[in-house]
Amino acid sequence: MRTLPRLVITFATGMAAILSLVTTSHAEPLRVPVLVPITGFLSLEGTSQKNGAELALVGTDVSFSVIDTATAPEIAINAFERAVDASDVVSVIAPMLGTQMLALVPLADEFGIPLITVSGTAKITELGSPNVYRFFPGDAVVKAAQARYAVEELDASRPAIISQTTAYGQSGRAALEANLRRIGTPPVFQESMDVSVKDMLPVLLKVRDSGADALLLQLHSGPTALVIRHAKALGLDIPIIAGSAMHQPETAALLEPAELKGVCAESGSSPVSETSEEMQAFVDAYRRSFDREPDAFALGQYDGAQMILAAIAAGAQTADAVRSHLQTARHEGLAMTYKSDGKGNMAHSAVIICYDGTGRVPQIVKRYENLTGVLLD
Amino acid sequence: MNARTSMSVAGGAALTIYALFFASSYDQRILTLSGIYVILVLGYQFIFGHAGALSLAQGAFFGVGAYTTGILGSKFGADFLLTFPLSIVVAATLAALVSLPVLRLKTHYFALATLALSQLLLLVAINWEPVTGGANGLPGVPPVTILDWKLTRGLPLLTFVWAIVGMAMVIAHMQMRAGRVAAFTVMRETPLAAPSFGIDSGMLRLRAFLLSAAFGGAAGALFVHTNRVVSPETLGFGVMITCLTMTVVGGRFGILGAVIGALLLTHLPEWFRGFDEYYLVAVGILLLAAVVFAPEGIVALIAPAKAPHENDKPSLHTQSKRASATKPSRLALEAIDLAKSYGGVRALDGVTLSFGPGEIVGVIGPNGAGKTTLANVLTGLTPVDQGTIRLGGRDITNTPAHIIARMGLARTFQTPQLPNALTVRDLVETTQRAHGMSPAADEALDLLTIRSIADARCDTLPHGLRRQVEIARAIATNPGILVLDEPAAGLSPDEQDEIAAICISLSASGMAILLIDHNIEFLSPCVSRLICMEAGRVIADGASDETLTNPDVRNAYFGVISS
Numbered sequence: 001m002r003t004l005p006r007l008v009i010t011f012a013t014g015m016a017a018i019l020s021l022v023t024t025s026h027a028e029p030l031r032v033p034v035l036v037p038i039t040g041f042l043s044l045e046g047t048s049q050k051n052g053a054e055l056a057l058v059g060t061d062v063s064f065s066v067i068d069t070a071t072a073p074e075i076a077i078n079a080f081e082r083a084v085d086a087s088d089v090v091s092v093i094a095p096m097l098g099t100q101m102l103a104l105v106p107l108a109d110e111f112g113i114p115l116i117t118v119s120g121t122a123k124i125t126e127l128g129s130p131n132v133y134r135f136f137p138g139d140a141v142v143k144a145a146q147a148r149y150a151v152e153e154l155d156a157s158r159p160a161i162i163s164q165t166t167a168y169g170q171s172g173r174a175a176l177e178a179n180l181r182r183i184g185t186p187p188v189f190q191e192s193m194d195v196s197v198k199d200m201l202p203v204l205l206k207v208r209d210s211g212a213d214a215l216l217l218q219l220h221s222g223p224t225a226l227v228i229r230h231a232k233a234l235g236l237d238i239p240i241i242a243g244s245a246m247h248q249p250e251t252a253a254l255l256e257p258a259e260l261k262g263v264c265a266e267s268g269s270s271p272v273s274e275t276s277e278e279m280q281a282f283v284d285a286y287r288r289s290f291d292r293e294p295d296a297f298a299l300g301q302y303d304g305a306q307m308i309l310a311a312i313a314a315g316a317q318t319a320d321a322v323r324s325h326l327q328t329a330r331h332e333g334l335a336m337t338y339k340s341d342g343k344g345n346m347a348h349s350a351v352i353i354c355y356d357g358t359g360r361v362p363q364i365v366k367r368y369e370n371l372t373g374v375l376l377d
Numbered sequence: 378m379n380a381r382t383s384m385s386v387a388g389g390a391a392l393t394i395y396a397l398f399f400a401s402s403y404d405q406r407i408l409t410l411s412g413i414y415v416i417l418v419l420g421y422q423f424i425f426g427h428a429g430a431l432s433l434a435q436g437a438f439f440g441v442g443a444y445t446t447g448i449l450g451s452k453f454g455a456d457f458l459l460t461f462p463l464s465i466v467v468a469a470t471l472a473a474l475v476s477l478p479v480l481r482l483k484t485h486y487f488a489l490a491t492l493a494l495s496q497l498l499l500l501v502a503i504n505w506e507p508v509t510g511g512a513n514g515l516p517g518v519p520p521v522t523i524l525d526w527k528l529t530r531g532l533p534l535l536t537f538v539w540a541i542v543g544m545a546m547v548i549a550h551m552q553m554r555a556g557r558v559a560a561f562t563v564m565r566e567t568p569l570a571a572p573s574f575g576i577d578s579g580m581l582r583l584r585a586f587l588l589s590a591a592f593g594g595a596a597g598a599l600f601v602h603t604n605r606v607v608s609p610e611t612l613g614f615g616v617m618i619t620c621l622t623m624t625v626v627g628g629r630f631g632i633l634g635a636v637i638g639a640l641l642l643t644h645l646p647e648w649f650r651g652f653d654e655y656y657l658v659a660v661g662i663l664l665l666a667a668v669v670f671a672p673e674g675i676v677a678l679i680a681p682a683k684a685p686h687e688n689d690k691p692s693l694h695t696q697s698k699r700a701s702a703t704k705p706s707r708l709a710l711e712a713i714d715l716a717k718s719y720g721g722v723r724a725l726d727g728v729t730l731s732f733g734p735g736e737i738v739g740v741i742g743p744n745g746a747g748k749t750t751l752a753n754v755l756t757g758l759t760p761v762d763q764g765t766i767r768l769g770g771r772d773i774t775n776t777p778a779h780i781i782a783r784m785g786l787a788r789t790f791q792t793p794q795l796p797n798a799l800t801v802r803d804l805v806e807t808t809q810r811a812h813g814m815s816p817a818a819d820e821a822l823d824l825l826t827i828r829s830i831a832d833a834r835c836d837t838l839p840h841g842l843r844r845q846v847e848i849a850r851a852i853a854t855n856p857g858i859l860v861l862d863e864p865a866a867g868l869s870p871d872e873q874d875e876i877a878a879i880c881i882s883l884s885a886s887g888m889a890i891l892l893i894d895h896n897i898e899f900l901s902p903c904v905s906r907l908i909c910m911e912a913g914r915v916i917a918d919g920a921s922d923e924t925l926t927n928p929d930v931r932n933a934y935f936g937v938i939s940s
Binding site for chain 1: 410503530610647657
């Protein structure tokens, strides 16, 4: 009998704790939750995503909250379920990590909520989902630009590829190789490496020994900088055409201008390199708000969020209506013109940027417009 | 109903009401994940908690289960009734395959080996793209489907997962019945001595490792059904760290600890998401506080294990009347030409001796003479380089210690090897169980007149009683041979007399005793023969007086130079 009071107290305490956790729903404005990786190895890119979305959504009638998805799929699912627990969610800004997107797509289909992302992983738009919308050129676009620039502009005939063993790396490497083969210059050397690798000399020595005349990278930010630094130290005198990580100001900041000389990279855009009035306004607003330089991920996410706002402005008040707008409308964004190819690939253009060795702001040296032909429709 | 049980019942009822009537879809998902982690942690408790081995492979077994279900489910649309058992079997089979090389390792070597296994599997998952989907993983894993019944997300999946959690709890409870928990405790706290008590440490570790893998595989399978995608993250070190943290924070032992750890660690990051990028700092601070203020786990804080009774600290001389002797099997031990070297040091050098039922043979010698090495090789704890040992006529040279113990050779140690967490009765009965005997500690405790401390925890006992408990444990299995290594060390004269009397009593019942000690005054009244060792060799073997007057003995042992 002595245990009875303890039992009652424990039970009551538990119930009180439970009741305190119970959430209630209220009538709210339309919601666009922002689910991005702001911790973990993609925090740099995820923060750009967050900033881009915030810049677009702050000051509008749309309600949004930012939820970290870190880097594991189940955390992204948790975030999604938490976000859509509320009513009036018309779209979700979704993480750029491919494995997280692959986990979210079935849920988005189940809930009927469109996902807006800047993930480059090719597979996410190959699942047949009507709810994935990518506002950054996918591998099919940017890897075509990267391969073509190396071969057509730099006359590379023996390219080498170094990629990451992540989803981003594997997906991009496959697209890069396919594009190189398509234009008749298959890679003479390929190697993938873990993001934790810090000593790049062994792989660079293999590149040198392969007789490669151009080095194409598909690496995250830190490894990109390390490869470039070690290549310069090794005296590897061949052109380097990096992946989109190189266009990020944070990546350039890891290197001296002299180390950057001659380095090029593909990207969806390069806000800091553009001179148009609209883009300058975006760059200035971004700097004011976040005290950092905007990159293509931030701009892509900004454009994506702007398209949702355009849909709402056009009368879309439900997720179905927003989806319908995304599927059919053409959106003139800051970076480029967006239109779905029927699979959710909204971006079809890419740029090549290069550094001249005098600073960390690159120049756009080549634009590849409408590589998929979708914008002609 | 004790505190732990009442806490479990109340918590379980509260959680059920919460899940059924208050939880949103999101809350139900977090509870579902918590249930999956409960299974993972229950499994990890076997190897990390009970066996005391820092395995870093639990995440790998989780991932193997996840990939088994993920591949079969996404590529072949296989039914849950096939994928779930297969996920468990594949994980357990992997554990069985690696156990041979890995389980032989101890401490950090074991941890590193299991970590290497995890990393190897992660590399396979990332690079075997056609099968595993590479770094992207495999999307499109179907929900739990049993025949034609498809389980939807939310309450149905939550209920199903927690039903499996319930089954896992029952299995864990059955596996860790009181006797086996005690055997694990002995193995964990006195790992070097445990085999001498008949405990097959290798088999216990194997059992724990396989169980941990099976539970890990089951958790992985459910995890994939819950997330509908399998990716290399399931094999990543993050899962292992999560599991380890849940186990440490919740508690290394018991179902309640697993539930608390899993519930807390799954919910905590979600509660603090509002702190944006600083939420991990908040989670880290709370976890640090949990480890600092509840080093044995939160479960020990809110529902402490049974404490020893107030009268559990008796003195040596509060005992009742000594009971009659045990009924030992009659055995003789024979050692022929034993040699053992440690590097350049010859610890045993051609030692030959024998003794039989009813004999008490004393062994003396200066420090480093090889006395303890002799005890270790006779009992199988240390393999010999050369020579033969026979027990009851059977060759037991280099036979595993637990088998020798079960054949009837018991021993005590120079420093009593008593696990702190066990009571005297549990300790004695654990040894009896390891010998295949029915647990019945009273007779042995009566013989040593220490029955009054049967329910005292070993860590509460004074030195003299610890010696007696060791002897009680040794004789509780009715051994034919008893090897006592310095039983009088650190005892008062009265206590030494008690031990000597016990030895005489035991030998009178037919037990053969090898009594290793420095103390001639303790040995002389009770031994029938006295052996003196020096530098690994027997330099005298005869009646007490003969040995003590032997010039070589006097020279080596007493420092007397004979003319």
